[in-house]
Amino acid sequence: MKTNHIMKSLKLENEKIGTSQYTLSLMAQGIHEGLLQPQRVRDYQQDVLEILKKLLVKYTFGESSSVKVEVAENIMCSIYYVMDLYFTEIEEPGKHVAQLKDMGVQKVYEEGLAYVHKMVETCKAHYESVKENRLALDMIAYQDTITDGLGQFFKLYNVLFGAHDTMCNIDYPLAIDDMGIEGILYIKQYVEHLDIENTVCGYFSLDHVERLLENYGDMYKIAYKEALINVFELIVNQYIFCLMLDNTNRELQITKMQYAVIEKELSLLQDHQVNRLVDDLFDRFVLELEISESRVIQYINRYKEKFIHQLLQNRKINLAYFIIVEQEKSKKQVVLMDNKEKMDDETFKKLVESIIDCATWEDKIKLIKENMTSLVDFVDVLKADCLFDDEYTKLYETIEDMELAILGKIIYHDALRLEQVDIMNLEHLQLEEPWQWYLDDYIKQLDRERLCIVTDFMNEYDMQM
Incomplete structure (x- = not known):
């Protein structure tokens, strides 16, 4: 009997709370394991319908018959x-069926309402603390999410x-975010994770960040400032590699020469050696910053697993995915845009349709050349199939x-970020669209002469579209 109880508990534990599905799964699993009789489950479902009827009366102020099906399903x-x-609230899943049998649906629902109300108040207080102590960064998604997004949730x-x-x-992305849960449980998770990420980011000066x-x-x-980037992830990645260089001053800068040192060292390691190195570096991360809160340390360790997975995937192909290299400001700045505005969506759509309808490639090219007033439109046409x-x-x-160099800057972008590029020797290009191939x-x-000209343009000019 003890073994059967453990097996039943494990099966129930696999179901996910926070998706409006756990109680239904609990009933189904209860029947399957012989813990609930089908008739009792039908009675529970009828009890749920009774709760629904009462809520529909409240929702419609007494006119429950006028409710749309979608509204009833949502409630x-x-x-x-x-x-x-x-x-x-009950930690052992094997006891959930017993609790349902002892209390009945109505009581479980009433206790659940009290629990959710309490959770909302606790979460709101935590949110107010996060809002008050947020990072003073001029990032739109970060600030709007805290001020408006989360604030809107508690109002609605x-x-x-x-x-x-x-x-x-x-809009602001987290380093670790379970998008599979809903409602207050998701917001609670989001606020807790954001608070931890802010705490870690706070160990570094605002100027360095x-x-x-x-x-x-x-x-x-x-x-x-307009990008959807996670600051915690950028900082942790950067400081981990700073520690790899034995830089512990929290300045977060890595030069091209230092990048080359990191790249070479990692290229000499086997996967299991990379795992061991990362474990050591994350331990040093916690020690160097003198982090003592267990919740913060646990979060950093969870992120470490994500970091290792991505590093093993990218270290031989695109290590620049992890490391932000100090940028030189000496390149000539060239803004390559016509004064004319980008086409509106409807005009652009009609142009693409006209290009597709052309009988010959000569007609297509003529139509493109006659109508292109900006480089952005030109690239969009290339992407439009x-x-x-x-x-x-x-x-x-x-x-x-120069136009060829501009397009080249797009497809050779990752390589150009770090060095003077020899196009003929570029490998591991991640080109996903036909126009890029x-x-x-x-x-x-x-020919060699023209290739040198185009390459020089790409290497010497910082082109902005």
Whole structure:
């Protein structure tokens, strides 16, 4: 009997709380394991319907017959979600069936409501603390999520009619984020993880963090303030590699020469050696920053597993994915855009349709050349699948050296971030679209003199579209 109880507990434990499905799975599993009779489960389901009827009366102010099916289904999900969260208070899953049998659906739901209300108040207090102590970074997604997104949730959240809903705009990505849970349970997780990430980021000076972000923006040719990037991830990755260089001053800068040292050292290691090295570096990370909070240490260790997995995948192909290299400001800045605005969506759509309808490649190229007023539109046409096979090559044959260099800057972007590039020796290119494949082939077959000109443009000029 003891063995059977353990087996039943393990099976029930595999179900996920926080998705409006746990209680339903509990009932189904209870029947399967012989812990619940089918008739009793039918009685439970009828009890849930009684709760639904009462909530529909509240929802419609007495006019329950006028409710749409989608509304009723949503409130039903809310009921089950509340019951799910009640069971989170009971640590041993094997006791959940016994609790349901002893208390009945109505009591479980009432206790669940009280539990959810308490969770909301606790989470709201935690959110207010996070908002007050947030990082002073000029990043739109980060600031908007904290001020508006999370704040909106606590204004709109309705425990009775949408306990499972997550009604807010959360744009800022976390390093560790379980998107499979819903409602207050998700917000609770988000606020807790954001708080931990802010704590870790707070060990570094704002000036050093901003410099890191500026270098990130320069490397990727983006406005970092508008980008959806996770600051914790950038900082942890950077400081881990700083520790690998025995730099413990928390300045977060890595030069091209230091990058080369890291790249060479990692290339000499086997996977199991990389694992051991990363374990040591993360231990040093905690020691150097003198982190003592167990919740923070646990989060860092969880992130370590993600870090190792990605490092093993990328270290021989694209180590620059992890490391932000100090950017030189000596390149000539060239902004390559016409004064004319980018096409509106409708005009662009009609142009693409016209290109596709052309009978010959000559007509397609003529139409493109006559209508292109900005480089952004030109690249969008290349991405629009309106050219086929050697039509890309025919188009590339009509453009000037500088235009060719601009397109080359796009497809050779990762390599150009770190060094003067010899295009003919580039390997492991991650080119995913036909226009990129044909462009790479076309550039590499240029005569030596023209290839040198195009390469020099790419290496010497910082082109901004």
